[in-house]
Amino acid sequence: MSSLIAQPSGEATQALPSVSPGIQRRHTLPASEVRPLNAQDAVSVFEIEREAFISVSGECPLHLDEVRHFLTLCPEFSMGWFEEGRLVAFIIGSLWDRDRLATEALTLHKPRGSNAHIHVLAVHRTFRQQGKGPILMWRYLQYLRCLPNVRRAVLMCEDFLVPFYRKMGFKVLGRCAVTVGALTFTEMCYPISGHAYMRRNSEAIRFPNAPLTLPPPRANDRQMDV
Numbered sequence: 633m634s635s636l637i638a639q640p641s642g643e644a645t646q647a648l649p650s651v652s653p654g655i656q657r658r659h660t661l662p663a664s665e666v667r668p669l670n671a672q673d674a675v676s677v678f679e680i681e682r683e684a685f686i687s688v689s690g691e692c693p694l695h696l697d698e699v700r701h702f703l704t705l706c707p708e709f710s711m712g713w714f715e716e717g718r719l720v721a722f723i724i725g726s727l728w729d730r731d732r733l734a735t736e737a738l739t740l741h742k743p744r745g746s747n748a749h750i751h752v753l754a755v756h757r758t759f760r761q762q763g764k765g766p767i768l769m770w771r772y773l774q775y776l777r778c779l780p781n782v783r784r785a786v787l788m789c790e791d792f793l794v795p796f797y798r799k800m801g802f803k804v805l806g807r808c809a810v811t812v813g814a815l816t817f818t819e820m821c822y823p824i825s826g827h828a829y830m831r832r833n834s835e836a837i838r839f840p841n842a843p844l845t846l847p848p849p850r851a852n853d854r855q856m857d858v
């Protein structure tokens with residue numbers, strides 16, 4: 633039990649409970665953690681989006697209410713990378729039920745769909761150029777293999793990012809039917825073949841059964857129809 637002690641100023645302050653140093657509780661956050669996001673993470677997500685997109689082009693893939701919408705509706709299609717409790721990178725996805733993306737895919741989650749639509753991947757400015765974006769994407773793609781019914785991951789990106797996603801094994805499907813203002817996009821996909829061997833791994837925190845190790849994209853990934 634703690635007690636009040638008098639200070640020279642006359643004020644009383646709360647004394648710390650006397651605990652031997654050996655049993656003092658540590659309040660450290662995990663150095664590194666990857667977990668699905670939830671609606672409480674929406675503001676942190678949007679802060680990264682604001683800097684990454686809005687400050688650059690005035691637009692962003694998902695507005696705050698849309699982030700909340702997807703993190704409430706289908707949090708299992710999101711993934712966040714936290715360093716000491718701080719969100720440093722994230723992916724938000726949902727399911728889509730057609731071969732190609734359409735404007736409705738930007739706002740809808742189709743639970744019966746077999747395409748994991750990746751709405752956004754972003755890394756906090758101060759954590760870029762450290763390989764975190766590709767690592768998080770590899771973990772996400774591997775995680776998708778553990779979800780039933782997911783056959784492929786699909787995304788639309790500006791043309792300058794095509795080489796970035798190609799490096800991760802995505803194939804170009806062609807021009808995307810979706811446009812946002814004057815922006816046009818390339819549509820890309822990644823086949824999710826078979827289910828990963830499910831094993832527990834201490835680093836697959838809060839993704840039970842999700843393997844930690846992510847093999848780089850296989851050279852013999854089948855070419856997708858365009």
Ligand SMILES: CC(C)(COP(=O)(O)OP(=O)(O)OC[C@H]1O[C@@H](n2cnc3c(N)ncnc32)[C@H](O)[C@@H]1OP(=O)(O)O)[C@@H](O)C(=O)NCCC(=O)NCCS
Pocket residue numbers: 684685693751752753754755756759760761762763764765766789792793795796
């Ligand atoms: C694009 C983004 C996710 C990359 O993540 P990152 O962790 O910073 O990636 P890195 O800089 O460590 O790059 C890893 C590799 O991708 C390449 N790369 C990174 N950004 C690239 C780009 N814009 N175009 C082409 N290649 C790129 C790097 O050259 C590097 O290749 P290497 O391994 O052969 O050297 C990150 O810069 C970001 O969040 N940008 C703002 C948001 C955004 O544009 N998101 C994507 C669209 S949704």
